[in-house]
Amino acid sequence: MDLKYSPEEEKFRAEVREFFDAELPADIRSKLQLGRRIAKDDMVRWQKILFRKGWGAVNWPQAFGGTGWNIVQQHIFEEERADACAPPQNPFSLKMLAPVMQTFGNAAQQEYFLPRILSGEDWWCQGYSEPGSGSDLASLRTSAVRQGDHYVVDGQKTWNTLGQHADWIFCLVRTSTEGRAQQGISFLLIDMKSPGITVRPIIMLDGEHEINDIFFDNVQVPVENLIGEENKGWTYAKFLLTHERSGNAGIGVCKRALKKLKQIAAEQLSNGRPLIEDSRFRDRIAQLEMELMALEITNLRVLSTTANQQRGLGPEVSVLKIKGSEIIQQLAELKMHALGHDALPYVREALDLDWKADPLLGAHYHAYAPPITGQYFNQRKTTIYAGSTEIQKNIISQMILGL
Amino acid sequence: MEFNYTEEQLALQDTLQRFVSRDYNFDKRRAFASSSLGYSAEAWKQYAELGLLALPFPEELGGLGGNAVDIMLVMEQFGQGLLLEPYLSTVVICGALIRDAAVDSVKQKLLPDIAAGRLKISLAAYEAAGRYDLSYVSCTARQASTGWQLSGRKTVVLDGGSADYFLVSARSGGNTGDRDGISLFLVARDAPGLTVAAYPTQSGARAADLLLENVSVGVDALVGAALHALEVIERAVDRGIAALNAEAVGIINALNDTTLNYLKTRKQFGVAIGTFQALKHKMADMLIAAEQSRSMAIIAAVHADSQDGLERRRAVSAAKAYIGQAGRLVGQTAVQMHGGMGVVDEHIVSHYFKRLTMIDLCFGDADFHLAKFSDTLLPSA
Numbered sequence: 112m113d114l115k116y117s118p119e120e121e122k123f124r125a126e127v128r129e130f131f132d133a134e135l136p137a138d139i140r141s142k143l144q145l146g147r148r149i150a151k152d153d154m155v156r157w158q159k160i161l162f163r164k165g166w167g168a169v170n171w172p173q174a175f176g177g178t179g180w181n182i183v184q185q186h187i188f189e190e191e192r193a194d195a196c197a198p199p200q201n202p203f204s205l206k207m208l209a210p211v212m213q214t215f216g217n218a219a220q221q222e223y224f225l226p227r228i229l230s231g232e233d234w235w236c237q238g239y240s241e242p243g244s245g246s247d248l249a250s251l252r253t254s255a256v257r258q259g260d261h262y263v264v265d266g267q268k269t270w271n272t273l274g275q276h277a278d279w280i281f282c283l284v285r286t287s288t289e290g291r292a293q294q295g296i297s298f299l300l301i302d303m304k305s306p307g308i309t310v311r312p313i314i315m316l317d318g319e320h321e322i323n324d325i326f327f328d329n330v331q332v333p334v335e336n337l338i339g340e341e342n343k344g345w346t347y348a349k350f351l352l353t354h355e356r357s358g359n360a361g362i363g364v365c366k367r368a369l370k371k372l373k374q375i376a377a378e379q380l381s382n383g384r385p386l387i388e389d390s391r392f393r394d395r396i397a398q399l400e401m402e403l404m405a406l407e408i409t410n411l412r413v414l415s416t417t418a419n420q421q422r423g424l425g426p427e428v429s430v431l432k433i434k435g436s437e438i439i440q441q442l443a444e445l446k447m448h449a450l451g452h453d454a455l456p457y458v459r460e461a462l463d464l465d466w467k468a469d470p471l472l473g474a475h476y477h478a479y480a481p482p483i484t485g486q487y488f489n490q491r492k493t494t495i496y497a498g499s500t501e502i503q504k505n506i507i508s509q510m511i512l513g514l
Numbered sequence: 515m516e517f518n519y520t521e522e523q524l525a526l527q528d529t530l531q532r533f534v535s536r537d538y539n540f541d542k543r544r545a546f547a548s549s550s551l552g553y554s555a556e557a558w559k560q561y562a563e564l565g566l567l568a569l570p571f572p573e574e575l576g577g578l579g580g581n582a583v584d585i586m587l588v589m590e591q592f593g594q595g596l597l598l599e600p601y602l603s604t605v606v607i608c609g610a611l612i613r614d615a616a617v618d619s620v621k622q623k624l625l626p627d628i629a630a631g632r633l634k635i636s637l638a639a640y641e642a643a644g645r646y647d648l649s650y651v652s653c654t655a656r657q658a659s660t661g662w663q664l665s666g667r668k669t670v671v672l673d674g675g676s677a678d679y680f681l682v683s684a685r686s687g688g689n690t691g692d693r694d695g696i697s698l699f700l701v702a703r704d705a706p707g708l709t710v711a712a713y714p715t716q717s718g719a720r721a722a723d724l725l726l727e728n729v730s731v732g733v734d735a736l737v738g739a740a741l742h743a744l745e746v747i748e749r750a751v752d753r754g755i756a757a758l759n760a761e762a763v764g765i766i767n768a769l770n771d772t773t774l775n776y777l778k779t780r781k782q783f784g785v786a787i788g789t790f791q792a793l794k795h796k797m798a799d800m801l802i803a804a805e806q807s808r809s810m811a812i813i814a815a816v817h818a819d820s821q822d823g824l825e826r827r828r829a830v831s832a833a834k835a836y837i838g839q840a841g842r843l844v845g846q847t848a849v850q851m852h853g854g855m856g857v858v859d860e861h862i863v864s865h866y867f868k869r870l871t872m873i874d875l876c877f878g879d880a881d882f883h884l885a886k887f888s889d890t891l892l893p894s895a
Contacts, residue, residue, distance in 0.1 A: 245853050247782035270854045316857050316864035381645035382691060391881050447875075451645045452670035454875050457716045471667075471711040471725045484716050488868060491849050492857050499853065501792050 114408070116183075124187045131195035134160050141464060143196035146482030148319070148462040151234065151276040154198050158231035161200070167229040168205050175213055175221065176229050182414040186362070193363030194370075202358060203272070204228045204235040208281050210354045211298070211347050215339040224279075224300070238268040238282035238301070238325060239348070245270075246502050248283070249292040249345060253327060255284035255299055257334070257341075262286075262299065264307075264330040270496070274310055274323045277303050283348055286341050298344035300336040307331075315492075317485035318459055355497050356428040360410045360435035365403050368442040372396060375449045375483075386449055395448075399441055406434045426510035429503035436493035436500065443487040454484045517812075523587055529564060530588065533557075534595035540862050546598055547718035552675055553598035561599065562631030570610045575625045577613075582753065586760040586815040593764020596865055598719050600634050600673035606757045608635035608681050611750040615738035620700070624679075635700075636677035637754075638668035638724050639747055646878040648683070648747055651696050653726065655684035661732040662686075664699060664707075668724040672876065675712035675720025678703055682726065687741050698743035699735045706730070717869040749819075751877055752830045756818035758873050759811040759837045765870045766804045766841060769848040772863055773797065776852055787851075796847050803840040810836045824890060831878075831886035838880030841870040 116124070139153045161167050169188050171177020180188065192199075209228060212220055227233040244251040253266025264284055274280060280301050287295030301308075307330040313322045339347055376387040376396065386392055413427050447454045460466050461481030494500045508514040519527065538546075538557065546554045561567050569584055571577025578584075585606055592601060609628050612621060612635075627633035644650025653666025664684050671680065680701045688695025701708060707729040712722040738746040777788030777797060787793055810833040817829035845867040849856035856863050874880055889895060 240854070243781075245782060246787075247784075250782070250784075314859040316859055316868065318859065322854075322858075379645075380643040382647040382650050383643050386645070391885055395881075447871075448879055448881070450875075451879075452640055452875065453642070455670050455715045455717075455721055455872055457714045469711045469723075471709055471723050484871075487871075488716075488864070489857075491846070491867075492854075494850060495853050495857065499850070501790075504792070 116187075120183060120187065123184055124191060127188055127191045128195070130164060130166075131191060131197055134164070135195055135197050136160075138464060139198060140196045143198060145464075146462075146486065147464045147466075149198055151273075154201060155231045155234070157198050158200055162230050167231075168209065170206060171209060171213070171225075175209075175225050182411065182418050186411060186414075189363040190366060191363075193367040196367075201234060201273075202355070203237050203281075204233065206358050207237060207351050207355050208235050211281075211338060211351050214350065215298075215347050219335070220300070220338070233278045234273075234276050235279050235281060236271055236274040236277035236303075238271060238280045240270045241267055242269050246499060248348070249296065251283055251285060251296065253282065253284050255286050255297060255332065257286070260334050262332045262334060262337070264299070264301065264327045264332055266327050268325045268327075269313075269323075271310075271323045271325050272321060274303070274325055275312065275320065279303060280325065281338075283344055286344075293345040295342055296344040296348065297341050298338040298347045299332055300338065301327075301330065301332050305330045305332065315489060317489045318457070319462075319485070319489070321489075350423070352498060353424045353428055356432040356503075357414065357424050360406060360431040361439055362403070362407050362410055362435070365406075365435065365438050365442060368439065368446070369396075369400060369403060372399075372442055372446050372449065375446055379449050379451070379453075381451075392449070395445055399438060399445065402434070402438050402441075406431070406438060409434070426506050429498075429506045429511075432497065433494075433500050433503045439493055440487075440490045443483075443490040446483050447487040450483060456481065457484070519583075519587065523584065526584070527587055527591065530591040531594075533560065533564075534591065534597070538595050538597060540596075540865075543596055543598065543718075543865075547714075552714060552718065552720035553600065557597070558599050558631050561601065562629065565629075566601070567605055567609075567631055568625075568629035570605065571613055571625050571629060575613075575621060576629055577625065582756060582815040582818045583812075585753075585757055586811060589757045589760035590764035590767075590811075593761035593766075593869075594768045596718075596765075596862075596869060600636070600676060600719070602754055602757055602761075603636045603673035603677065604628060604634045607637050607750045607754040608679075610753055611637070611681065611746060612737065614749070615698075615743075615746045617734075620734065620737070633679070634673070634677050635679045635681060636671050636674045636722075637747075637750065638671045638674070638680045638682045638701075639751070640669055640671075641667060642669045646882045647691070648751060649693050649696065649744055650691055651683050651685045652690045653682065653684040655686040655697050655699065657686065658730065661730065661735060662697075662699060664701065664726045664729040664731065666726055668726075671722045671724055673719060674710065674722025674724070677722075680708075680724065681737060682724070683743065683747055684726075693744050695741050696744045696747070697740045698737045698747060699731050700737055701726075701729060701731055701735065715872065717872040718865075749826075752826060753818045755830050755834050755877050756811070756814040758876060759807075759814050759833050762837045762841050762870060762873045763804070763807050763811045765866050765873075766800075766807055766837075766844045769844055769863065769866045769870070770797075770800050770804050772866070773800065773848045773851050776855070793851060796851060800844050800847055803844050807837045807840045810840075824895065828887060828890050831883040831890075834878060835880045835883035835887055838874040838883070841874055842880070845870040 142149050168177040169180055169185050173179035241251050255262040255264045282299050283296050284299050285295050286297040307328040309326040311324040312320045315321055377385050379386045410431050417424055458481045565578050568577045569580040573579045639648055656663045682699050682701050683696055685695050686697045707727045709725040710722050712720050715721050778786055780787050813829050814833035817826050820826040849867050852863050855861050
């Protein structure tokens, strides 16, 4: 047992940090620091910078142009990424679709799509949930009917994240209604420019446009865009979900949020004294910090055990997903509570980088108040998406506990 | 003991419920919230006609002589309907404060105008560095030849967007944080030297920050005793807290109804999701939270006007802390059980959730009032 980073790992961390210091554009950094709205262009610019450095995909094997980094290196990178206020990379392309394509896709698909993801040329989004198929994903009904060398796709996907920016969407579609629901699903890659696709924005409770409904009306998709075998899509879908959830612990993001919370609690005043001196509030921060200390090590234990045993990720990622989502929610909630009455204003323009506060409003308000309450509201999604907490607990009780 | 409403109270409740379903559905409410006023001027007129704006005022001044239980009943409907009008500030907090503390001539001048819907007032008592502490007053009031001069800042003045007057706490003696030395002044919105920066709040209403730069007011602007206004302000805020608790109870019950309906109608895995035990038990917890919260709201309403300071403090703070915690449980669980539908703007659940969250943050959150209640357990209390 040794929880210390090795000298090589420390050297690696220094190299990563130095790179972020030198290469992260100042405007993008400011947006993340201040909780302002980030645009597609910010994320694409950043992906291109990482690509030029050879760090376009930190979770991919070198054979596909990834860094081939081990679990600890990836962890260090993510921690430094969040701390430097660099934007996340598109998880749908890099962490969800890519592992599926690398494992189940054919050579032509790998050779065409993976380099375009790496370079930031293509933006991918996910077509999983449907209005009638959320937790019960296998009941999905969007159909793909084979006609010659095309599939014809009809149906509706929902809770699609950032599809308004997407060049491509990977979709679970129904190619058979025989047998169990899981047996008739296929995994299809669809060009978002295809005629018959309509994107309808869904405004979230924080007032922002992050998710969409996507409608497919007689959309033609070439058969070569099928991943793996027809009607085997459920296997690939579950593989993808496991990868998605393994990233949901979000240790780096939680650490950054904890740092910010402590900063706010030090600056925000209560009866003229720093709020951090209030032991009741400080205890709440302390409680969360303990949870996060444990999760950091649990996360590394789970991921390195899996790597050492050279096996795929298993149902234990549900533990990481549940805890990570709860911690990030509670951090957001405490940041909001730290603001007191300052949490009440809703200033939509305050999410723009060039927004200047009314000079009448207090100094703290300028710095960080506007987005914080919205972040608390927005983060309620984390215990719902990628398999709700209730579904994760079912997985733990069935797959790990055998109940 | 008597736990039932009177016939008059039930009739009032019925009237309000009909008003909400007829004139204040979710789509209309959304339009009011996004208008420049941030609420419905038409609804405000109707409240005047219904007598709601005169509810707590004495009959000799044209009021209805209503009590805190009447206010509780009204505020519960404000919660159910997510009503946006500045009732809490104008009637419950400032109207009743003027009723109790102002001299007769001021009462006779202001209360009939409030009752008729012609006048709105907001309490400007909090400052940024004081958090929830009403004694943290650094805003100054200097005596001048013609009256007083006020200088300083006030933060997040509820319903400040549309207020015609502000009741501003300012220090004319002692040091910031002292209980003594605080005075309360009635300041017109257009008073020279007063700047009002209004903005929407997370739950749709309009609040404002105030900057006072040598604002001159006459001697008659003083409400209550000079240097000793804190007690009056605390009483007014406690009545506001009792009202907010009732509003929260209205929202908690609305969220429970909406969630229960969703559990019965939303199908996954071929059955209604309400058949899953994990969700059934959460719904049962929400029902328990609603019942306990209602009891606490009653305790706060009954004691909000108590002359016994300790009894009032215990009742109001216990209820605010308890309902803050219960509202958090119900709000978060309702959103969770609605899944994606819980986090979208087009569904009412997220609007109930946001309002409930903001109620906790007003006038001291659950932790603040837990501390207040906890302090009353000390032998020295």
